[in-house]
Amino acid sequence: MSAEIQPYQQEFIEFAMAEGALRFGEFTLKSGRVSPYFFNAGLFRSGRALARLGRFYARAIAASGIETDVLFGPAYKGISLAASAAIALADHHDRDIPFAFNRKEAKTHGEGGNIVGANLAGQVLIIDDVITAGTAINEVMQIIEQAGASAAGVVIALDRQERAPKGDGLEPHSAIQAVEARYAMPVISIVNLDQMLTYLESRPARADDPDDFSRYAEAIRAYRDRYGVRQAT
DSSP states (O other): OOOOHHHHHHHHHHHHHHTSSSSEEEOOOOOEEEEEEEEOGGGGSSSHHHHHHHHHHHHHHHTTTTTOSSEEEEHHHHHHHHHHHHHHHHHHHHHOOOOEEEEEEOOOOOTTTEESOOOOEEEEEEEEESSSSSHHHHHHHHHHHHHEEOOOOEEEEOOOOOOEEEEEEEEEEEHHHHHHHTTTEEEEEEEEEHHHHHHHHHHHOOTTTTTTTGGGHHHHHHHHHHHHHOOOO
């Protein structure tokens, strides 16, 4: 059964492919798995691309209905993502939300501390690129809790919907599902693997089209069936 995909999510997939942030082929991951696709948000690296990426984050935030007082971007990738999302929310959704990010090492002079930007207070929405193992989110949660704030949720670019290795088998849940269960908060993605697969399978197959990525759908489906989890969209 195909996953429902919104027009802005289809636009995001096409945008990610055009920027080279979403690629297809064979990629060896840190886990040792050979994935038929690879996503790297660090390849959105021009002013125009980052501005457009922020608009996709803003659309996902608006669609989620999550209310938040502060956007937080974990160092380092999350810094530009949170800033671009804050700008897009103000410019395109009339929501002027403060944002903050952390330093990797606390500053010992001047104002001191390890938080730059807005104070972490109220409901904090975490903006990041992906969640692989959940380790980074665990660290962010400590920062938020130490500030006396609460996490409203997490927004990421792509949910791989993939189970982590466990001994000779697999964890029963994905890293994202584990984060949601542990912290009782939602993790929202601009797009997930099922939606990406729906998009690829909907593209007309043309042997003469060098940009016909539908030929990768079968490999991605097999990878999902082996390592993935299924969830409602």
